[in-house]
Amino acid sequence: MVSDTEHDRSLAPLGGTQTLARGLQILEHLVRNPQPQRPSQIARATGLERNAVYRLLRELESRSYVTREQDSTRYVLGSGLVALAAVVLQRVDIGRLARPIMEALEAETEETVSLHIRSGHRRVAVDALASRQPISHKVEIGETVPLYQGASGKVILAFVDAADFEAVLKESAADRPRGQSQLRELIKRARTQGYVSTIGDRNPGVSALSAPVFNTDGVLGALTVTGPSSRWTEDKMQKAVPLLLAHCADLSAALGYVARSAPTDRD
Numbered sequence: 001m002v003s004d005t006e007h008d009r010s011l012a013p014l015g016g017t018q019t020l021a022r023g024l025q026i027l028e029h030l031v032r033n034p035q036p037q038r039p040s041q042i043a044r045a046t047g048l049e050r051n052a053v054y055r056l057l058r059e060l061e062s063r064s065y066v067t068r069e070q071d072s073t074r075y076v077l078g079s080g081l082v083a084l085a086a087v088v089l090q091r092v093d094i095g096r097l098a099r100p101i102m103e104a105l106e107a108e109t110e111e112t113v114s115l116h117i118r119s120g121h122r123r124v125a126v127d128a129l130a131s132r133q134p135i136s137h138k139v140e141i142g143e144t145v146p147l148y149q150g151a152s153g154k155v156i157l158a159f160v161d162a163a164d165f166e167a168v169l170k171e172s173a174a175d176r177p178r179g180q181s182q183l184r185e186l187i188k189r190a191r192t193q194g195y196v197s198t199i200g201d202r203n204p205g206v207s208a209l210s211a212p213v214f215n216t217d218g219v220l221g222a223l224t225v226t227g228p229s230s231r232w233t234e235d236k237m238q239k240a241v242p243l244l245l246a247h248c249a250d251l252s253a254a255l256g257y258v259a260r261s262a263p264t265d266r267d
Contacts, residue, residue: 034120
């Protein structure tokens with residue numbers, strides 16, 4: 001039987017190809033399993049030696065393709081990989097189809113418009129059009145945020161399946177023990193209304209109005225309009241709701257989505 005140490009030494013002469021293949025195995029496992037994973041879990045699932053997994057995780061972590069949870073040995077996908085995904089997603093059909101709609105929304109609301117795509121239990125900003133107002137909210141392309149944070153994430157969370165919904169709420173409870181009942185109530189309203197509006201949720205002084213975008217597989221992401229709370233007020237957001245919902249419906253239809261009955265509420 002070959003020891004872990006001997007196995008690690010055996011990787012060196014193989015060059016980059018086999019190491020790349022093993023690294024991709026780890027990334028594919030993390031994509032399929034959004035819950036944080038320990039190296040031992042990854043080793044069992046992929047069939048790789050544990051020492052090799054540790055070494056590859058360290059390399060992937062150095063490039064921000066994976067990251068460790070705070071005060072934990074468990075790994076999740078990192079910002080570097082999500083940022084690469086954001087670049088790719090901007091070049092596929094959703095970017096091409098969404099851009100005219102985003103331009104129309106920016107012109108109609110005069111506020112920043114952004115497109116967010118779900119990635120497991122997180123969402124990533126893949127495109128944004130900044131408001132032309134002198135003071136505006138800037139959205140960072142490639143920024144990745146848990147689904148339980150912000151209007152964009154919450155409106156996506158409202159339409160994921162029951163298992164993912166409960167898993168995300170469990171993550172939220174670990175990160176923010178308080179506020180679970182308020183989060184559940186907000187999600188319940190979002191399913192009924194079809195949108196989320198927030199003031200100062202993630203960033204003080206910033207208001208956001210967000211609605212979901214669907215494709216043939218279900219909820220894909222969200223279109224969000226953000227601006228300073230002093231200007232992008234609750235009244236203005238409410239007046240813009242029909243406009244945003246109509247644009248999201250158009251984009252969803254272009255992506256092949258056929259509207260179904262509203263999902264059953266989950267308490």
